[in-house]
Amino acid sequence: MKLKQRIEQIMNLVFFVCGMVSIAAVALITVYMVWAGLPAILKIGPVDFLLGTVWKSTASEPEFGILPFIMTSVWGMFGALLLGVPVGVFTAVFLSKLAPPKVAAAVRPAVELLAGIPSVVYGLIGMIVLVPAVMDIFGLKSGSCLLSAILVLTIMVLPNIISVSETALRAVPKEYEEASLGLGATWIETVFKVSIPAAKSGIVAGIVLGAGRAVGEAMAVMMVAGNVANMPGLFKSVRFLTTAVASEMSYAADGSLQKQALFSIGLVLFVFIMFINWALHAFLKRGEDR
Amino acid sequence: MKMKRFFAMAMACVMAAGLVACGGTEANSTSGAASGTTTSLKGGVATGGSTSVEKVIGGLGEAFMEEYSGVDVTYDPTGSGAGITGAADGTLDIGLSSRALKEEELAKGLVSTTFALDGIAVVVNSSNTVSDLSMEQVAKLATGEITNWSEVGGPDAPVVLVGREAGSGTRDGFESIVGVADTCKYEQELTSTGAVMAAVKANPNAFGYISLASVDDSVKVVTIDGIAPSEETVKDGSYKIQRPFVLVTKEGEELSAQAKAFYDFALSEAAAELIKNAGAVPMV
Numbered sequence: 001m002k003l004k005q006r007i008e009q010i011m012n013l014v015f016f017v018c019g020m021v022s023i024a025a026v027a028l029i030t031v032y033m034v035w036a037g038l039p040a041i042l043k044i045g046p047v048d049f050l051l052g053t054v055w056k057s058t059a060s061e062p063e064f065g066i067l068p069f070i071m072t073s074v075w076g077m078f079g080a081l082l083l084g085v086p087v088g089v090f091t092a093v094f095l096s097k098l099a100p101p102k103v104a105a106a107v108r109p110a111v112e113l114l115a116g117i118p119s120v121v122y123g124l125i126g127m128i129v130l131v132p133a134v135m136d137i138f139g140l141k142s143g144s145c146l147l148s149a150i151l152v153l154t155i156m157v158l159p160n161i162i163s164v165s166e167t168a169l170r171a172v173p174k175e176y177e178e179a180s181l182g183l184g185a186t187w188i189e190t191v192f193k194v195s196i197p198a199a200k201s202g203i204v205a206g207i208v209l210g211a212g213r214a215v216g217e218a219m220a221v222m223m224v225a226g227n228v229a230n231m232p233g234l235f236k237s238v239r240f241l242t243t244a245v246a247s248e249m250s251y252a253a254d255g256s257l258q259k260q261a262l263f264s265i266g267l268v269l270f271v272f273i274m275f276i277n278w279a280l281h282a283f284l285k286r287g288e289d290r
Numbered sequence: 291m292k293m294k295r296f297f298a299m300a301m302a303c304v305m306a307a308g309l310v311a312c313g314g315t316e317a318n319s320t321s322g323a324a325s326g327t328t329t330s331l332k333g334g335v336a337t338g339g340s341t342s343v344e345k346v347i348g349g350l351g352e353a354f355m356e357e358y359s360g361v362d363v364t365y366d367p368t369g370s371g372a373g374i375t376g377a378a379d380g381t382l383d384i385g386l387s388s389r390a391l392k393e394e395e396l397a398k399g400l401v402s403t404t405f406a407l408d409g410i411a412v413v414v415n416s417s418n419t420v421s422d423l424s425m426e427q428v429a430k431l432a433t434g435e436i437t438n439w440s441e442v443g444g445p446d447a448p449v450v451l452v453g454r455e456a457g458s459g460t461r462d463g464f465e466s467i468v469g470v471a472d473t474c475k476y477e478q479e480l481t482s483t484g485a486v487m488a489a490v491k492a493n494p495n496a497f498g499y500i501s502l503a504s505v506d507d508s509v510k511v512v513t514i515d516g517i518a519p520s521e522e523t524v525k526d527g528s529y530k531i532q533r534p535f536v537l538v539t540k541e542g543e544e545l546s547a548q549a550k551a552f553y554d555f556a557l558s559e560a561a562a563e564l565i566k567n568a569g570a571v572p573m574v
Contacts, residue, residue, distance in 0.1 A: 127492075141477070223485075251456075
């Protein structure tokens with residue numbers, strides 16, 4: 001009996017330590033990002049840094065304005081959601097409410113597979129297939145632009161939106177739908193006027209999760225967006241917050257203002273993701289409260 | 291038993307090879323400092339300077355440290371200017387510069403020895419009919435002053451400059467030699483030579499610059515003022531888009547034994563292959 005209690009205690013401790021690992025990691029990263037990212041922001045000046053429109057990190061008179069990166073990330077995120085949300089939500093509706101079980105059984109693994117494809121593969125296909133196609137279709141001189149990045153991100157956020165929305169739609173109590181049907185509404189009317197409103201918070205959570213993925217993606221975007229620090233335009237070569245860090249980090253000299261500024265970009269990105277996560281929790285909580 | 295004997299034989303072979311290799315460097319070394327047994331060298335060799343040279347010195351340092359296990363070669367990529375300053379004030383054993391030293395720097399009593407050359411090839415899509423450009427035309431294409439290929443005898447198509455990211459040695463080299471530092475109008479900034487070549491291959495309007503060693507058939511190399519880039523034309527100086535990689539030391543100041551050994555190694559024939567692998571043209 002005593003031994004059993006011992007084991008119980010030890011296992012409790014093991015689980016506690018495991019739980020602490022992720023908290024410690026988050027705390028460590030937060031502290032480090034602030035510690036590494038703040039000096040350059042203060043040195044450059046928060047206004048010049050956040051609202052400056054020129055990024056020339058290695059020029060003889062360097063300029064560190066990251067507004068182009070911030071705006072590109074914001075536009076990229078909204079663009080991907082604009083295209084991804086309708087397709088994603090409708091796919092979720094199809095899977096949970098309309099599809100015959102056999103069809104759903106074929107579509108669902110495909111969606112899951114889409115989530116599992118490494119981002120570098122998205123980037124590669126984007127670079128080889130999408131970029132030349134965008135160039136031809138729109139008659140551009142170069143297909144590496146914000147639009148290409150948005151199209152790649154759209155595909156990448158779909159699995160997040162679909163899987164979370166589908167779960168939420170499935171959780172809608174059957175009685176709601178039966179009541180609606182009983183009052184004479186058609187099945188499509190029921191889905192759009194009863195099921196979707198009832199699953200609203202879950203669907204929004206999926207969208208926010210997708211937004212987080214769109215903002216945080218670096219590899220795929222780096223391969224299709226052109227990476228020039230322009231203010232965003234649909235057909236312009238652009239650089240995202242993530243790619244700004246990734247593309248210059250390898251050559252930035254230790255201790256240089258350039259490297260410190262890259263950490264500062266990381267900090268801004270971190271704040272972005274924190275905000276998106278906070279929004280996610282807010283929506284999930286609202287869903288629970290009801 | 292058989293296994294053991296085989297192992298001993300193999301070891302003997304390795305050791306013999308090691309001796310031969312050591313002998314090679316010894317022969318190249320003219321200094322009295324390195325006259326002791328090579329394995330007795332100990333300590334650090336602090337080098338630093340141009341970011342472009344980092345890959346070359348990295349390769350050399352690795353091979354050097356394999357031979358002299360007691361020596362630790364470090365490289366601090368802080369830029370040519372910092373490398374030259376470091377050599378002048380003694381914080382570095384050997385400074386590395388990717389440009390020739392200026393008069394006032396030589397006046398400080400610095401000695402520069404070129405140990406490699408870096409050639410940068412200008413490449414276009416293979417469908418582009420342009421095959422020769424002058425330096426001036428390259429500069430105008432890069433800064434966006436010329437926006438259509440027809441202005442330099444090519445097809446009626448827009449010009450798209452595909453380059454490397456800020457901080458890249460190839461970018462720094464191209465921009466400084468052509469005289470377009472910080473004024474290039476890039477359409478794409480990519481993080482590797484391979485990516486630049488892929489982008490130039492994919493876009494008929496594109497032109498880009500890559501290290502000479504990376505050139506292959508997927509893209510078309512443009513001649514500059516009629517001279518095609520090659521190891522020979524870089525060496526004899528006729529190909530213009532090139533720059534020297536220079537070892538900077540202080541005159542009259544004795545290098546430490548291990549630094550001297552590394553200095554000699556960088557100029558030796560044994561280093562030539564390593565320099566080539568790192569994308570530069572060796573001097574020997």
